[in-house]
Amino acid sequence: MRPWCAALGAEQISDTVELVGWVRRRRDLGGLVFVDLRDRSGLVQLVFEDDMAAEGEKLSGEDVIRVVGEVRARAEGQANTELRSGEIEVKVIELELLTESETPPFVVEDDVNASEELRLKHRYLDLRRPKMMANLVLRHRVVADARRYFDEMDFLEVETPILTRSTPEGARDFLVPSRIHKRSFYALPQSPQLFKQLLQVAGVGRYVQIARCFRDEDLRADRQPEFSQIDVEASFISEEDIYALVEGLFSRIFPIVGIEPPATYPRLAYAEAMERFGCDRPDTRFGLELIEIAPFCEGCGFTVLESAAAEGRVKGIVVPGGASLSRKQLDALSEFVKPYGVPGVLWFKRTPDGVASPAKKALGEEGVERFLAAAGAAEEDLLVVVGGREKVVFAALGALRLHLASEGRLIPEGRHDFLWVTDFPLLEWNDDEGRFFAMHHPFTSPRPEDLELLASDPGAVRARAYDVIMDGVELGGGSIRINNPTVQRQMFTALGIGAEEVQERFGFLLEAFRYGVPPHGGIALGLDRMIMLMSGRDSIRDVIAFPKTTSASCLMTEAPSGVDERQLEELGLKTR
RNA sequence: GGGGUCGUAGUUCAGCUGGUUAGAACGCCGGCCUGUCACGCCGGAGGUCGCGAGUUCGAGUCUCGUCGGCCCCGCCA
Numbered sequence: 343m344r345p346w347c348a349a350l351g352a353e354q355i356s357d358t359v360e361l362v363g364w365v366r367r368r369r370d371l372g373g374l375v376f377v378d379l380r381d382r383s384g385l386v387q388l389v390f391e392d393d394m395a396a397e398g399e400k401l402s403g404e405d406v407i408r409v410v411g412e413v414r415a416r417a418e419g420q421a422n423t424e425l426r427s428g429e430i431e432v433k434v435i436e437l438e439l440l441t442e443s444e445t446p447p448f449v450v451e452d453d454v455n456a457s458e459e460l461r462l463k464h465r466y467l468d469l470r471r472p473k474m475m476a477n478l479v480l481r482h483r484v485v486a487d488a489r490r491y492f493d494e495m496d497f498l499e500v501e502t503p504i505l506t507r508s509t510p511e512g513a514r515d516f517l518v519p520s521r522i523h524k525r526s527f528y529a530l531p532q533s534p535q536l537f538k539q540l541l542q543v544a545g546v547g548r549y550v551q552i553a554r555c556f557r558d559e560d561l562r563a564d565r566q567p568e569f570s571q572i573d574v575e576a577s578f579i580s581e582e583d584i585y586a587l588v589e590g591l592f593s594r595i596f597p598i599v600g601i602e603p604p605a606t607y608p609r610l611a612y613a614e615a616m617e618r619f620g621c622d623r624p625d626t627r628f629g630l631e632l633i634e635i636a637p638f639c640e641g642c643g644f645t646v647l648e649s650a651a652a653e654g655r656v657k658g659i660v661v662p663g664g665a666s667l668s669r670k671q672l673d674a675l676s677e678f679v680k681p682y683g684v685p686g687v688l689w690f691k692r693t694p695d696g697v698a699s700p701a702k703k704a705l706g707e708e709g710v711e712r713f714l715a716a717a718g719a720a721e722e723d724l725l726v727v728v729g730g731r732e733k734v735v736f737a738a739l740g741a742l743r744l745h746l747a748s749e750g751r752l753i754p755e756g757r758h759d760f761l762w763v764t765d766f767p768l769l770e771w772n773d774d775e776g777r778f779f780a781m782h783h784p785f786t787s788p789r790p791e792d793l794e795l796l797a798s799d800p801g802a803v804r805a806r807a808y809d810v811i812m813d814g815v816e817l818g819g820g821s822i823r824i825n826n827p828t829v830q831r832q833m834f835t836a837l838g839i840g841a842e843e844v845q846e847r848f849g850f851l852l853e854a855f856r857y858g859v860p861p862h863g864g865i866a867l868g869l870d871r872m873i874m875l876m877s878g879r880d881s882i883r884d885v886i887a888f889p890k891t892t893s894a895s896c897l898m899t900e901a902p903s904g905v906d907e908r909q910l911e912e913l914g915l916k917t918r
Numbered sequence: 919g920g921g922g923u924c925g926u927a928g929u930u931c932a933g934c935u936g937g938u939u940a941g942a943a944c945g946c947c948g949g950c951c952u953g954u955c956a957c958g959c960c961g962g963a964g965g966u967c968g969c970g971a972g973u974u975c976g977a978g979u980c981u982c983g984u985c986g987g988c989c990c991c992g993c994c995a
Contacts, residue, residue: 367955374952387955395952403945422955445946448929453956454944456929459987513994533995559994560919623995681921681991737991782995809995819995868995881988892988 348384348426354413355430361386362440364470365405366450368398375399379409379432380450382475387422387431397437404443404450404467410436458883462897465888477885481873484595485552488572491594495587497550497574502537504530504554509847510839511784513557516567524914530556530568533866535783536851538575539823542862543854548576552869561892563881564815564871568890572872574820575864581808581822584865585762588810588818591867592760599876603760607810611765620657620740622766625814626759628752630743632657632736635727638716644704647688650729657728657735660717661746664724665691675726679742683734687742690714690725744814761811765789768796768805769836777838782807784833785851786821787863793829800836806863817872820865827855 344360363381375390375398388409390398401407411432422428447464448456452473461468468474489499508515508529515529531537533555541549553573561567574587585606592603608626615624618631635658639651650656661667667675676686690699690713697710705713717725728738747753768788769778778800780786788796792803807821824830830852834844844852870882883889890896910917 369954369957370951371954371957372951374954376954376957378955385955389953391952417953420953420955424955428955445928449945451956454929457925457987459925460929462987557994560992562994563989565994683991741990816995866995891986893986895986897987 346383347386492550497548502534570869572867577860620736661724679738682738768803818867822863
């Protein structure tokens with residue numbers, strides 16, 4: 343095989359090699375022409391001299407060429423330490439222009455900042471940039487190592503259907519019309535959930551799949567309509583087995599980028615995570631934890647606080663050194679929290695000149711002092727307080743905490759925190775629909791000691807569910823599943839799904855469970871987010887070869903698109 | 919569904935309170951150049967100011983609408 347460009351080094355000196363690749367840049371000195379040749383591995387410098395100089399002059403950016411040349415050491419002091427192949431260069435003896443390139447719409451180099459729109463339209467050029475190619479390489483290495491890891495642990499990779507049936511609950515499905523069965527639709531899987539459970543009934547015992555999942559919901563920097571999971575399920579296991587399995591996996595793959603996770607991760611109950619961080623996927627790399635304020639509000643003399651404490655929750659954050667924030671900056675904090683459904687923040691300051699707060703008139707100097715003392719605010723500190731319904735208070739302060747940390751650059755460079763969040767609620771009340779929904783999914787096992795609450799106080803039941811969090815990003819989540827048909831029926835009852843609907847939607851699962859279902863559980867890890875964190879990017883688009891825009895289109899293929907009338911007819915469909 | 923922000927040479931951007939011929943850098947084209955690696959020097963071409971209305975004597979600039987990119991809320995695990 344031909345060598346890769348960047349693989350050439352001192353060992354190949356005086357070898358004659360054949361190279362292929364793309365012309366990255368030409369430096370034409372007249373009778374002497376240098377060309378950087380690029381392939382997946384990187385760059386090597388070609389030299390066209392004497393008779394060949396005229397040949398080299400004809401080349402331009404992104405032309406595809408084949409050369410035969412002699413590897414030689416660069417002269418003293420002319421090595422390029424920026425290049426892996428910088429000690430050598432290749433004196434070209436023979437040149438073949440395989441294909442000429444038109445001038446590309448943007449220069450194919452790492453530090454050229456073409457708009458993402460343009461990069462997505464010409465994704466093949468974008469991927470040619472070394473940083474993007476490195477992301478593809480990293481992704482491959484992680485997947486390859488993960489597969490090796492699970493193979494060593496006796497897991498079996500099994501493919502599950504992409505054309506499957508629509509199930510209620512969870513995200514909106516992508517639907518695929520059936521030509522053969524008019525008015526019937528397949529759905530693309532939101533995850534292989536039911537199949538991986540059925541594989542346990544089948545006796546696979548330990549299942550893994552790099553699975554593509556589809557969810558028709560609005561997009562974000564970390565959300566694409568199709569994404570990949572490292573999907574895992576096993577029989578006869580407990581939470582502890584899953585934790586150890588995932589910790590073992592991460593210890594294998596994170597070192598690829600120089601991150602060494604601890605052998606085991608701290609565990610945090612959901613309720614505690616919410617109280618301390620206002621978030622079920624806390625970033626624990628910095629402080630600014632939430633403080634309970636409500637006990638100091640009763641009878642304090644400031645009606646807003648009194649009623650907030652009586653009807654909901656009041657919590658705050660102490661910002662060390664935050665007393666220096668200007669009025670304008672404090673107003674901005676209020677603006678920041680408004681979208682989360684609270685009226686704003688109430689602030690208290692302790693400065694050398696005394697205390698300050700918009701509530702000072704109502705509370706008096708002593709009142710303000712009492713709040714600051716209760717929150718443990720030192721001189722020059724700022725206390726911000728938010729009151730309202732529990733859900734919005736947590737949402738507002740959880741978001742504000744992250745905002746303050748990034749504004750104040752409070753996250754230590756190079757630090758990475760891994761942790762498990764456990765004991766999630768089994769069910770979550772939905773106001774719009776007026777019923778409970780499964781927080782994880784309807785097959786998640788309640789904790790046995792909470793089982794009796796399922797009928798009386800469904801919201802209080804804790805689940806045998808867990809999420810693995812890194813740096814405030816949810817990398818994955820899973821649960822021990824229900825393997826008792828009676829409990830499963832109780833769960834459906836709590837969800838308000840009638841017996842008939844259960845039979846129609848999930849009959850096949852319940853039937854399977856009649857024939858010997860092993861206790862089982864699993865987890866799904868977000869591969870794209872994992873690669874994003876490993877490569878230090880802030881969007882999963884950068885680690886997916888051909889991603890969609892935030893409006894779910896592909897700028898390269900212009901998908902989605904209209905189709906022929908005839909295709910619609912065959913499917914028995916009419917568009918409006 | 920809602921909010922914010924951006925859209926001007928091939929690219930990244932500048933363009934003031936509306937006013938003559940819309941600029942810069944990089945890229946591109948031509949010329950010179952034998953040790954460059956962001957090569958250098960000289961010269962040149964290149965514009966549907968996203969699109970559509972409106973206000974105005976006059977719109978890149980103001981107003982409304984619309985399309986597209988990005989970020990966030992809702993939604994989604």
